[in-house]
Amino acid sequence: MTPLQGCLLVSALLFAIGLAGAVTRRNAILALVGIELMLNAANLNFIAFWRYGPNPEALSGMMVVIFSIAIAAAEAAVGLALIIAIYRHYKTANLDEMKNLKG
Amino acid sequence: MTWIAQNLWLIPVLPLVASGVIAINKQPQRKLAVALSIGSMVLAFLLSLCAFSATLIHHGESGVFREVAGFNWLQFGGQWLQLGWVLDPLTAIMLVMVSFVSLLIFIFSVGYMAHDENFTRFFCFLSLFAAAMLGVVIANNLLLFFVCWEIVGLTSYLLIGFWYHKPSAAAAAKKAFITTRIGDLALLLGMVWLYAKAGTLTFYDGGNGCLEIPTLAKAFPFEGFGFVALTGIALLIFVGAMGKSGQVPLHVWLPDAMEGPTPVSALIHAATMVAAGVFLVARVYPLMKPDWSALAGPHTIVSMPPLDATVVITWVGAITAMFAASIAVAQTDIKRILAYSTVSQLGYMMLGLGVGGVAVGMFHLITHAFFKALLFLGSGSVIHGCHEEQDVRKMGGLKKFMPVTFATYAIGMLALAGFPLFFSGFWSKDEILHSAHNWPVSQIPFYLGCAGALLTAFYMTRQVALVFFGQYRSRACESADHAHSHVLNPPSHDGGYEPHESPAVMTVPLVILAVFAILLGFVGTPAWPWFDGFLKGEPVQFNFSKLTEGGTLGLMLASAGIVFTGLGLGWWLYGKRQRKTVEEPDVLQVAQPAIFRLLENKYFVDEFYDATVVRFNAWAARICNFLDRWIWGGVVLLVTWMTLGLSRLYRFTDEFVVDLGFDTGCETLREGGDEISKWHTGRVQTYLRVIGVALVVLVLFLVWGRKA
């Protein structure tokens, strides 16, 4: 197992944990936490490939990750604002009770 | 081509148009009907005179003057079927006679039918009849002739049954139509056979006509026994003439036809329609008595000419003349006596045609038309004057009530009986007897003719004596039962029960006809056989010595003797000893009750027909009804049920298979949709799970797909 593969495995596991949490926990905020974890796993993947890739001088991997972090931050802010607004309507942050889209 | 020959078609078309216009009028307008029909008849008469004068002018130029004209009617194959008309002496004579007598009878009808409410319908039918009869006369094609012949039969039916609410009239009309139909069937068969043989039905076509020698020689070659077919055709056509002209087996309709109004009896059943049969035989005479040597051609010698149709015609005519005259002796209805007299005279005409040729028969036809019409119109006047009474036993002594009628009736009666020298009937009947005497085949028709002449004089005298002489017997009936006779004889329009003379509109035609009944005789005397020469196209001279030639004078004296004998006998039995009452039996009935009963019941011919033909017909009709109802009807029902069954099957299929299929399909779709919509749980986490699964599947697919 090369170090790269190790990094990749770690990021995969982190991604899976994040996904597991996002789909199993009832609380909406924890779903968002899971999503943050998944994003971070992807960032780790990018950094790993940048570092072990053919052309690290181009810093392309790093730039992607920088932007990704910025976007994740913005997304976390908006998402949490949404959760707060939803909490005001439903009086709960329980995802199971937000079923208006049920067909 | 003379102008009149070109436009001969106008003569029948004018009354046809008049009939049509009267028919389509919604409100019956008497004056219009009278104006149209009499006006068109006057025009037709004037045109007929034109035709006659044209024929007279060209008479004797070169053979028989004959002009034909026609029009293309139907196209089949590459040829055109031509129909047309012919103007020759025979046509011209008939045209003048038919239009003149019709005109006089039309004028008479104006007075006779004045009280009838169906006045306009009567004139419509009369005009139609006149048109059809004139069409029969001018037709140059046997097909056109047949069409007009049938229309004549139709109008006869319509007019006999004019008072259709009387069951006897309706039955008589039906009988007339069906009996003549039997004759028409034979005529049609003859036509078809002739067409098959000769290839044309046009009479005169410049050498190609079916009556002209070249065509006949080609169609009926002498060597191959072609004359058998020719005689067969001629006999079939004669059967058609028998039906229309009331010769013996098919005579039964004529006496019953007296149910129609008297003008109808005068016009149709005396002067014209029944004469159409005689005219047919005269028209196709080259078929009846073919010129065998001309047909055989120049190379064959005809040693013994074969029998032709004239033999049959002569025998039938002679038998009819005798038969009907004997029945007339025992009749009591004034019109029926005249009807049987007509049958008898038609027999004479056929006899004349058979033994003597076209001129002999046609001469008697022309003279008979005038005096028989006169007699019928006179009887109409008598009936009208006696307030619709028709039984001679209830009349009598009318001489003093209706003098004009009596005078003209007497003239007609003498003409019919054949009173010598001054009356036309004498000359025409004499021609016939003369030719019968000279007939090579047999003398029996001559003797039958003589016997018939005797009987004719006898029964006519009987009739005149019973009607016009003696006492008016109806009053005796009256005084016996006043109330009863009120019903029988309703009061006349002038308030009395007495018979009265008819108005001028009815008596003037009588007078005109009487004049002709006398004068016409003179065109056919042996001294000046103008009629004969006219028809044959030969010039004629007045030659008094011909009268005194041996055979002729002897025959004239013999027939005069017969006539006087009959007149005397009739006067002695009926004129001298007058009947006093209505109910007393006839003199002859007392003398010979069995024979009288036979004669009175018309030899039971009608009853015989009833038991055989009519019964057979009814039985056949029952069978056809059964067939139609159960067999053909059954087939139709079967088809109906099959169709219904099929339609039920279709409906079943449509409802349960197709619809159900669709419904099931739609239901399945909907339920499927319901099921699938359950996948939209509205829960985000479920969606996320699905995305995860999709991601895995996608990666696997890409990897595996790449590898494959």
Place this chain on the structure above:
Amino acid sequence: MSPAFLIIAIVTLFAAAAAMSLRNLVHCALSLVVALAGLAALYLQLDAQFVGFAQILVYVGAVAILIVFAVLLTRSDATPNQAILAPGWIAGIAVSAGVFATLGWAALNSPGLPKQMPPAPEATVKNIGDLLMTRYVLPLEVIGLLLTAALIGAVIIAMKEETPKSGGSRRESAPSEKLERTDPALRDCYEAKKGGGV
């Protein structure tokens, strides 16, 4: 694979697992902080120093705190004994296991992955700055716009709404208030809201 790497990885993973499975939400948030810090350490290990520090600054310093705020703001009165897992959580676990299996298999069995680490690049802040201003200037501007939009959006979404006149001293509010009143589905929420506040 150096032991340092292993240890940091294990810590990160445990912290992540904890963040996802603890009952108390604040504990989850704090575990998340640990996980994010561990990740930053991993970045440092991989010679991505700027990213590592950016991670600490942004994620730990901002996102995690934000999460804590959100947890505190949305605290419900539910009893602690309530289930924490959504129904059908086994399916979720299975799905994530499948995803991990796929990714791991892909990672382990892909041909052509480089075997050793090339020499360390010069990833100084100056270089990053240069790149940001030349090659990545467009994304930089767009990120700026995005952040502005997200900022404004979040503020508006999470803004406290004013209650209607009939309720009390608070005055008439935005269209969302009217929506609450007219939509029957939301009416019970509205009624409940009138009773209690946030």
